[in-house]
Amino acid sequence: MKGTVIKSTGSWYQVLLTGGSVIRCRLAGKMKLDDLKLTNPIAVGDVVQVEKEAHAEDQGIIKNIEPRKNYVLRQSPRKRHQLHFLASNVDQALLIVTMREPNLKVGFIDRFLLMTEPYSIPVIIVFHKSDLFISEDVIQFEELRELYCSLGYTVIAASSITGDGIDEVKKLLANKVTLVAGQSGVGKSTLINHIEPGLTLKTEEISDFSGKGQHTTTFAEMHALTGGGSLIDTPGIKTLAFSHLEVQDIAHNFREMFALSPQCRFADCTHRNEPNCAVKKALSEGFINEGRYQNYLTLLEEVEDQNYWERHSDV
Ligand SMILES: Nc1nc2c(ncn2[C@@H]2O[C@H](COP(=O)(O)OP(=O)(O)O)[C@@H](O)[C@H]2O)c(=O)[nH]1
Ligand SMILES: [Mg+2]
Numbered sequence: 001m002k003g004t005v006i007k008s009t010g011s012w013y014q015v016l017l018t019g020g021s022v023i024r025c026r027l028a029g030k031m032k033l034d035d036l037k038l039t040n041p042i043a044v045g046d047v048v049q050v051e052k053e054a055h056a057e058d059q060g061i062i063k064n065i066e067p068r069k070n071y072v073l074r075q076s077p078r079k080r081h082q083l084h085f086l087a088s089n090v091d092q093a094l095l096i097v098t099m100r101e102p103n104l105k106v107g108f109i110d111r112f113l114l115m116t117e118p119y120s121i122p123v124i125i126v127f128h129k130s131d132l133f134i135s136e137d138v139i140q141f142e143e144l145r146e147l148y149c150s151l152g153y154t155v156i157a158a159s160s161i162t163g164d165g166i167d168e169v170k171k172l173l174a175n176k177v178t179l180v181a182g183q184s185g186v187g188k189s190t191l192i193n194h195i196e197p198g199l200t201l202k203t204e205e206i207s208d209f210s211g212k213g214q215h216t217t218t219f220a221e222m223h224a225l226t227g228g229g230s231l232i233d234t235p236g237i238k239t240l241a242f243s244h245l246e247v248q249d250i251a252h253n254f255r256e257m258f259a260l261s262p263q264c265r266f267a268d269c270t271h272r273n274e275p276n277c278a279v280k281k282a283l284s285e286g287f288i289n290e291g292r293y294q295n296y297l298t299l300l301e302e303v304e305d306q307n308y309w310e311r312h313s314d315v
């Protein structure tokens with residue numbers, strides 16, 4: 001039997017079978033060992049072959065995973081050397097951020113886009129809680145909208161309180177499989193509840209003075225949308241680290257820089273101090289955004305520091 005993994009709780013997976021029923025499955029023993037670098041060998045969104053257990057009709061064993069059309073991986077928040085699937089086989093991602101409550105971290109947007117870029121997954125960036133925008137937020141939002149739209153992303157301001165932008169988001173989600181992500185407290189659960197009122201996801205109050213929300217969602221879960229399509233709700237992300245990547249992985253996944261790199265003198269140009277660098281030229285002429293470039297440099301440094309310590313960890 002064939003089905004789609006709609007929830008993963010560590011050792012058990014909920015699989016939505018083609019017929020519409022949901023069955024609780026575990027992995028066939030030998031499959032677990034396939035990739036030791038992954039904390040979760042199966043992602044929500046995976047299409048799998050399932051066999052019913054002889055002793056329990058409502059339980060099954062996942063025998064095989066069909067090739068993934070794409071996936072979104074992050075470094076495991078707990079185990080630095082392991083990777084963790086956020087989801088697979090998605091049509092697009094919806095990244096929810098806020099200007100305040102919690103305060104915007106622009107670097108987080110670029111970090112998120114680093115995860116979707118390897119498969120060129122389209123991303124909709126929602127600036128949520130637009131009801132809280134003060135005039136300087138509006139100005140910053142407009143600048144960011146211009147920047148990310150120019151890079152090919154969709155940018156929308158929305159509020160679950162005033163309803164601003166909600167219909168627009170809803171339209172974009174229809175008939176698509178969408179990975180929904182954001183830092184804790186940005187109103188992800190609230191927004192999803194507005195888009196699909198039948199889905200009463202837990203929302204949480206921001207209780208601590210740091211403005212960071214508490215974690216209540218722990219595992220990714222796929223929910224069907226009544227109008228067609230589905231959402232994959234993921235746990236609130238605190239931080240995204242990329243020490244598993246190499247310098248060139250970063251360089252290749254900042255799309256505007258990658259597009260210019262064939263014009264750099266060196267094929268492996270890191271766009272820092274190399275002569276005849278097309279990226280530095282574009283930066284000085286204002287064609288590349290200074291903030292994006294700074295975030296790029298920060299990520300390069302992170303990756304280099306990490307690689308340095310890994311190479312020297314035996315001595
Ligand atoms: N001002 C404002 N607050 C919101 C909005 N959406 C959600 N909130 C509040 O933000 C807090 C976190 O919401 P929640 O949906 O639990 O966030 P999540 O952690 O991203 O799932 C709650 O106190 C919500 O009431 C909005 O559009 N505007
Ligand atoms: Mg939530």
Ligand SMILES: [Zn+2]
Pocket residue numbers: 261264265269270271272274276277278279280
């Ligand atoms: Zn260059």
